[in-house]
Amino acid sequence: MTKLNSKIPEGHISEKWTHYRSNQNLVNPANKRKLDIIVVGTGLAGASAAASLGELGFNVKVFCIQDSPRRAHSIAAQGGINAAKNYPNDGDSIFRLFYDTVKGGDYRAREANVYRLAEVSNSIIDQCVAQGVPFAREYGGLLDNRSFGGALVSRTFYARGQTGQQLLLGAYGALSKEVAHGSVEMYTREEMQELVIIDGRARGIITRDNVTGELKRYFGHAVVLASGGYGNVFFLSTNAMNSNGSAAFRCYKQGALFGNPCFTQIHPTCIPVHGDYQSKLTLMSESLRNDGRIWVPKKKEDAQKIQKGELKPTEIDEEDRDYYLERRYPAFGNLVPRDVASRAAKERCDAGFGVGPTGLAVYLDFEDAIKRLGRDVIEARYGNLFQMYEKIVDENPYETPMMIYPAVHYTMGGLWVDYELQTTITGLFSAGEANFSDHGANRLGASALMQGLSDGYFVLPYTMQNYLADQIKVPRISTDENAFEEAEKRARERLEKLMAVKGSQSTDDFHKKLGLIMWENVGMDRNKEDLTKAIEQIRNLREEFWKDVKIPGEIDGLNPELEKAARLADYLELGELMAHDALQREESCGGHFREEHQTDEGEALRDDKKFSFVSCWEYKGEGEKPEMHKEDLNFEFVEVKQRSYK
Amino acid sequence: MNFTLKIWRQKDAKSKGKFEKYSISDISPDCSFLEMLDILNEQLVARGEEPVAFDHDCREGICGTCSLYINGRPHGPDDAITTCQVHMRRFKDGDTIVIEPWRAKPFSVIKDLIVNRNAFDKIIQAGGFISVDTGGIPDANAIPIRKEKADQSMDAASCIGCGACVAACKNASAMLFVAAKVSQFALLPQGRIEAKERVQKMVAKMDELGFGNCTNTYACEAECPKEISVEHIARMNREFFGAKVGGRKNIKK
Numbered sequence: 001m002t003k004l005n006s007k008i009p010e011g012h013i014s015e016k017w018t019h020y021r022s023n024q025n026l027v028n029p030a031n032k033r034k035l036d037i038i039v040v041g042t043g044l045a046g047a048s049a050a051a052s053l054g055e056l057g058f059n060v061k062v063f064c065i066q067d068s069p070r071r072a073h074s075i076a077a078q079g080g081i082n083a084a085k086n087y088p089n090d091g092d093s094i095f096r097l098f099y100d101t102v103k104g105g106d107y108r109a110r111e112a113n114v115y116r117l118a119e120v121s122n123s124i125i126d127q128c129v130a131q132g133v134p135f136a137r138e139y140g141g142l143l144d145n146r147s148f149g150g151a152l153v154s155r156t157f158y159a160r161g162q163t164g165q166q167l168l169l170g171a172y173g174a175l176s177k178e179v180a181h182g183s184v185e186m187y188t189r190e191e192m193q194e195l196v197i198i199d200g201r202a203r204g205i206i207t208r209d210n211v212t213g214e215l216k217r218y219f220g221h222a223v224v225l226a227s228g229g230y231g232n233v234f235f236l237s238t239n240a241m242n243s244n245g246s247a248a249f250r251c252y253k254q255g256a257l258f259g260n261p262c263f264t265q266i267h268p269t270c271i272p273v274h275g276d277y278q279s280k281l282t283l284m285s286e287s288l289r290n291d292g293r294i295w296v297p298k299k300k301e302d303a304q305k306i307q308k309g310e311l312k313p314t315e316i317d318e319e320d321r322d323y324y325l326e327r328r329y330p331a332f333g334n335l336v337p338r339d340v341a342s343r344a345a346k347e348r349c350d351a352g353f354g355v356g357p358t359g360l361a362v363y364l365d366f367e368d369a370i371k372r373l374g375r376d377v378i379e380a381r382y383g384n385l386f387q388m389y390e391k392i393v394d395e396n397p398y399e400t401p402m403m404i405y406p407a408v409h410y411t412m413g414g415l416w417v418d419y420e421l422q423t424t425i426t427g428l429f430s431a432g433e434a435n436f437s438d439h440g441a442n443r444l445g446a447s448a449l450m451q452g453l454s455d456g457y458f459v460l461p462y463t464m465q466n467y468l469a470d471q472i473k474v475p476r477i478s479t480d481e482n483a484f485e486e487a488e489k490r491a492r493e494r495l496e497k498l499m500a501v502k503g504s505q506s507t508d509d510f511h512k513k514l515g516l517i518m519w520e521n522v523g524m525d526r527n528k529e530d531l532t533k534a535i536e537q538i539r540n541l542r543e544e545f546w547k548d549v550k551i552p553g554e555i556d557g558l559n560p561e562l563e564k565a566a567r568l569a570d571y572l573e574l575g576e577l578m579a580h581d582a583l584q585r586e587e588s589c590g591g592h593f594r595e596e597h598q599t600d601e602g603e604a605l606r607d608d609k610k611f612s613f614v615s616c617w618e619y620k621g622e623g624e625k626p627e628m629h630k631e632d633l634n635f636e637f638v639e640v641k642q643r644s645y646k
Numbered sequence: 647m648n649f650t651l652k653i654w655r656q657k658d659a660k661s662k663g664k665f666e667k668y669s670i671s672d673i674s675p676d677c678s679f680l681e682m683l684d685i686l687n688e689q690l691v692a693r694g695e696e697p698v699a700f701d702h703d704c705r706e707g708i709c710g711t712c713s714l715y716i717n718g719r720p721h722g723p724d725d726a727i728t729t730c731q732v733h734m735r736r737f738k739d740g741d742t743i744v745i746e747p748w749r750a751k752p753f754s755v756i757k758d759l760i761v762n763r764n765a766f767d768k769i770i771q772a773g774g775f776i777s778v779d780t781g782g783i784p785d786a787n788a789i790p791i792r793k794e795k796a797d798q799s800m801d802a803a804s805c806i807g808c809g810a811c812v813a814a815c816k817n818a819s820a821m822l823f824v825a826a827k828v829s830q831f832a833l834l835p836q837g838r839i840e841a842k843e844r845v846q847k848m849v850a851k852m853d854e855l856g857f858g859n860c861t862n863t864y865a866c867e868a869e870c871p872k873e874i875s876v877e878h879i880a881r882m883n884r885e886f887f888g889a890k891v892g893g894r895k896n897i898k899k
Contacts, residue, residue, distance in 0.1 A: 052780040067701065068767050070807055071709045087787065126783040132776045132830060132837050134800040141790025159800060165708055166803060173775030180771040188764065211756055240703040275674055279681050280705045388707065391724075391731050394676075457780045506691045508684070553696050557658065558757045560699055561691065 004257070004616060004631050007418045008112040013637045014094075017116045020419070021462055025469035032057035035468050036476060038205055038220035040192045040247050042069035044164075044449060045432025046226030047171035048456025054178035056461060058468075061218055062175070063187045063207060065242055070172045073228060073240040074432075074452060077164025078285035078385065079148060080156035081128075081449040083121040088145050092153040094118045099638055101447060104150040104337050105412075105440020106590035106606065107640045108260070108614070110633060112419060114438045120458040121450050125157055127457055131170040135159050148445040149286055150337035150645075156446045161285055161384045167449055171456070190216065191563065192247040193491035195223065195254045195428065198483045202428035206484070206491045210563060213556035215488050217479035221471045222427045222464060225251060226456070229411035229433035231264065233571045233578070234523070235515025237408035238270060238283040244567040248415050248434050249574055256423040257616040257629065259416035259436025261574070262581035265443050265591050266524050267409035268341035271392055272361040281407040282392060284364070285385055286445040289334045291369035291378065292402070294345070296353040296362050298322045303353045313355065313363055313401050324348055332645040339442040339591045339604070340645060342406035346524050347602065349405070356403045365401035406524065410448060412439045412591065413581070416616045416631070420463035421455060424616075427471075429464060431455035436614065441590025498565050499555050503548030507565040510545045514538065514568070514575055522579050527595040531583040535576055542572040577617060577626060584628060587611045608640055647673045647734055650742040651686065653698055656755050659762075663755065665744075675735035679722060680705060680712065682734055699758040705730040707871065710806030713813070714759055715746040720810035720869045728808060728871045748809055750818035752856045763809050765855045766823060772851035773844040774827040776836055795833045802829040804872045811866035811874075817858030822866040824848050825882035826874050832885050842889035849886060 009016040027035065035058050039050040042064040050062040066072065086092040098118040102109055125143070129135065135157050136144040145154040159166040178184040189210045196204035202223040207216050230245025231237040252258045269284045297303045298320045305311035324344055326333045336344075345362045348354060355361050370378055375398060379386070386397045393403070414437060415423050415430040422429050432452040439447060521534035545568070553559040588597040588604035589611070597605045613630040620626050648671040656663030670686050677685070680702050687697035703711040707728040714729045716722035722732040737743065745759065753761040803826070811822035828845050831837025837844075860879060867876045 048780075055779040066703060066709075066711060067763055068710075068807065070767075070770075071703055071711050073704060073709070076704045076706055076708050085786070123781070123783070125786045127778075127780060129786040129789075130776065130778045130783045130836055132799075132834050134796050134803050134830065134834070135786075136800075137791060137793045137796045139793050141792055142787050159803075162708065162804060165806075166800075169803065173770070174778075174780070176767065176771045177775045177777060180773075186767070188767075240709060241705060242703050274676055277674065277677055277681050277685055279678070279684055282706050387726070388731070391727055391733070392678075394733070394735065461780065506688055508688060550691060552691055552694060558699055558760070561697060 004424070004629055005418060006110060006631055007420060008110070009419065013111060013115045016112050017119055024462060024466040027465050027469050027472060029057055031472045033059060034472060035059065036061065036220045037222050037224065037464070038218055039063070039224045039226060040205065041072065041226035041228060041432070041434070042175065043072035043074040043226060043228055043432060044168055044171055044452030045434070045456045046072070046224070047168065047175045048453050049224055049226060049431055049460045050184055051171060051174035051178050052457050052461045053464065054181070054183035057183065060178070060184040061187065061220065062184055063190050063192060065189065065191045065210065067188055069175055069186060069188065070169060072168060073243050074168045074449070075165045076240065076283070077449055078161045078283065079287040080146065080158035080163045080446040081124065081167060082148070082155050082444070082446040083125045083157060083450065084118055084155060085122055085125060087143060088154045090153045092155050096153065097121060097155065100151050101438065101444060102440065102638050103643060104444040105442050106604065106643055107440065107608070107612070107635065108589050108633065109438050109440030111635060111637055116459065117438050117451060117454050120454045123458055124450060124453045128167055128170050131173055133159065133166045133170045146287060147290055147335065149289060149335045149341070150444040158287070161287070161382065164449060167453065171453070192227070193250065194487040195251050195425070196483050196487045197254055197425065198477060198481065201426045203477055204479065204484060206487045208491070211558050213554070213559065215491055217484045217488060219477050219479055221474060222429065222468060224460060225415060225428065225430040225434050226432045227434045229414065230571070230574055231408045231411050233514070233575050234408040234518045235511050236273065236278065236281050236519070238267060238281050241280060245574055246567045246570045248430070249570040251415060251423065251425065251428060253619050254425065255619065256425045256428060257416040257618055258413065258577065259614050259616050260413040260581065261578045261617060262522065262585065262592055263412035263441050263590065264408060265338060265410040265412060266342045266406045268338055268345055268406050269364060269404045270407035270409070271389065272356055272358065272403055272405040282388065283407070283409060284389060284402065284404060286338065288364060288382060288385060291373070291381065292334065292364040292366050293323055293368060294325050294334055294362055294364055295321045295323045296348045296355060300352050303355060303359070306355045307357060307359045309357070322353070329645045336645045337442060337444060342524060343593060345406055361403040361405045363401035364404045366397065367401070370398065410443055412437055412441060412443055416614065420466060421459055422463070422467065427467065429460060431460055441592055495555055495562065495566060498549065498562065498569065499551055501546060501549050501551070503550045505548050506550055507561060507568050510541065510549060511568050511571070513541055514571060517541070518575055518578070522575070522582055525593045525595050526582050528583065531579050534579045538572065538576045538579065545569070545572055580626065581615055581617065584615065585611055604643070647675060647737070647739045649673065649737065649740070652742065652744045653759070654746045655698070655758055658757055659754055673734050675733070677734045678705070678730060679716070679732040679734065680730050699760050701760050702730055707731045708806060710808040713748050713761065713808060713810070715748065715813065717744050720748070720813045721871050726871060726873050728806070748813040750809070750812045752818065753809060753812065765857070766807050766809065768855060769820065769824060769848055769851050770827065773840070773847035776831060777840060789835050791834060799830050799833040802826045802833070802874065802878050805874055806872060808871065810869045810871060812857065814865040814869035815858065816863065816865070817861060819860045820852050820857040821860040821879050821882070822870060822874060822876065824852050825878040828882045828885055829878035832881060841885060845882060845885040846889050
């Protein structure tokens with residue numbers, strides 16, 4: 001049985017990271033160049049890790065599936081990045097950021113990791129400013145902050161509605177600097193297929209060159225997996241089309257434990273689904289909730305008229321509008337955390353008060369804000385988001401309220417890692433959304449960018465040295481070794497098997513079916529019956545997929561259909577794993593809502609006695625039920641209580 | 647809605663390409679342009695033909711992956727958006743739509759509508775960054791920056807690196823792309839330190855990679871999905887001449 005050791009350092013929470021750094025092993029500069037590190041992924045976590053490790057003098061090889069490292073989906077993050085700078089003098093502190101994050105995650109994250117995250121958050125802002133990231137500024141020349149869901153202070157730094165883009169381009173600049181310097185080698189359009197393990201340690205990867213179809217072997221003394229999240233298991237999500245969970249999942253199949261796979265974030269403010277040809281959902285930044293008010297009609301007959309197109313929202317009087325977030329949560333109002341806002345929207349729509357042609361939408365209204373601040377101010381704050389909305393929906397949000405609905409956005413689950421961000425496979429580290437992360441059961445807005453950059457710039461460059469210090473005597477292993485041969489064979493056979501099916505349904509046909517099963521049964525609200533049914537349905541679909549998928553083209557050369565099918569094959573297993581995890585967790589917490597476990601007011605009801613743990617799943621072979629291990633969560637520094645935003 | 651599509655098909659970089667004609671029907675006006683291509687591809691797969699390869703990823707106009715000449719215009723008929731944000735309601739029922747890859751010598755075709763834009767990465771690697779390593783950085787508010795300058799820098803920094811400027815230019819010049827990066831840093835005190843070397847190195851790399859010269863037609867600005875202004879080109883030219891005249895280090899091609 002795999003033993004879990006989270007390796008949390010001794011001492012008071014505010015001293016753990018300092019203590020760790022003071023006592024860890026380091027690698028001397030002359031030895032660093034003898035060590036090779038592989039980084040998979042060039043989002044915030046991957047790019048910042050690769051750049052920082054390259055600066056230290058390690059030989060880094062970094063891989064991305066896109067045509068350039070500047071395109072990873074971190075680029076689409078709109079709202080901002082949190083830090084405990086307390087520039088606005090409104091009472092923020094490292095402890096408060098730590099506390100809000102633990103509470104926001106519904107007490108299902110590891111205290112020590114979250115504290116470290118809050119601790120290094122300030123350095124991230126310093127770093128990015130030095131790189132030339134043009135954050136928003138006040139007239140006095142200093143940095144501006146805004147507020148975000150789940151916090152009572154303004155601690156979010158932003159660059160218009162393009163914060164993720166600017167931070168990623170900052171990290172991409174740092175990465176480019178190291179490529180020019182020769183410490184980092186960049187491989188684009190290459191997709192990791194398999195992890196190579198030698199004597200129990202991660203020692204390399206097999207990739208597919210997605211242009212030529214060639215399988216390639218790479219050695220590393222250590223491997224960092226920063227390949228992002230798996231939200232696309234739902235088919236429709238706010239993720240990029242090529243975002244996928246395969247690299248992480250292949251590591252799981254080689255023995256890395258998968259933490260909290262069922263913890264999915266459903267983001268409350270996305271453009272609603274409009275047709276069955278739809279390929280993805282578009283997020284409207286959470287920052288809009290700072291000034292926009294969310295409502296649905298008070299009267300069901302008004303909602304029905306709107307659905308039929310007989311009534312316009314602007315024709316509904318103020319007293320006939322139900323600002324349900326302000327009504328239910330007076331303290332936080334429209335700024336409640338995402339899980340709470342999403343469920344509240346679904347509750348209203350399920351009760352028949354939804355708007356839009358499908359009845360699956362609520363209004364996000366800027367009328368009051370425009371009256372109070374003027375159109376110019378709103379345009380300066382959200383202009384690009386309003387433009388994006390208008391292009392997609394063909395309605396002007398300055399004149400009529402936006403329509404929004406929750407959509408799959410982020411996966412808190414991922415590869416289990418210890419305090420050093422090392423997985424249960426020695427030498428395999430994981431960072432950013434790919435690991436099971438510091439967000440517990442629900443991530444707060446503007447915290448993903450913070451975590452990705454924290455892991456990459458300020459955590460891995462330290463913790464990896466602690467591992468690599470005793471690897472300096474390990475010579476570079478030839479990729480002709482048996483383990484590489486076998487891993488490549490696994491990868492080739494899998495692709496050949498896919499090509500050989502020659503069935504009748506396309507990959508997207510199967511993906512849409514999987515997405516529907518997931519959304520209906522493993523989505524916003526879950527229950528025992530649905531989850532049990534979903535496991536059965538996914539298994540059947542998987543069987544059908546391997547008998548009937550149709551992949552045109554050749555195995556060699558550029559073949560997007562083959563890429564998609566290979567990723568879907570993993571989703572068809574990962575989806576089942578998510579359902580198993582959701583089934584065992586007989587409580588509601590954060591984004592995981594079990595209908596059987598709710599308060600009289602319909603809020604999530606945790607069971608701390610039984611479920612204050614990270615579920616860590618171990619792969620047991622094809623068709624076998626995975627085995628669950630537990631990492632108990634102990635809260636020494638925050639008081640665990642019922643989360644309230646009232 | 648019904649359309650006739652004329653799409654550039656090319657097996658790989660070495661093969662010769664040609665236009666193929668496809669008919670597509672029952673397309674919703676709310677369908678995005680790339681969703682329309684998805685539907686076409688699903689039909690091609692069903693018929694056992696190879697789908698059309700095109701680059702795309704975020705589908706919300708920010709990653710810069712999607713490209714395409716649509717009826718002779720980079721990113722299609724609308725201003726200030728990328729191909730993935732174009733919706734079919736912008737076309738007329740029955741239209742013939744011509745779809746081609748970016749046409750520029752430094753962007754070779756990989757397959758069908760996909761081109762190789764690695765040249766952009768190489769230009770950035772030549773100096774499109776500020777040389778600070780991780781850590782040891784003073785407080786972010788240590789240097790106040792005029793809001794106006796920060797905003798202008800942000801305007802330049804919104805470049806998504808899609809390559810529409812090169813594709814739109816009759817000379818296949820990358821001036822707007824390079825100028826956006828040079829300008830972003832030239833406007834900030836952090837970026838001034840290496841400003842003279844940066845502009846020379848980036849311009850030298852751009853020339854080396856085979857991009858053409860700028861003849862001030864401003865087609866790049868007109869087609870840029872992020873509306874990046876040619877003012878940045880003017881600023882880059884000033885930076886460049888300033889560096890050549892007053893620079894300590896003259897960097898040659």
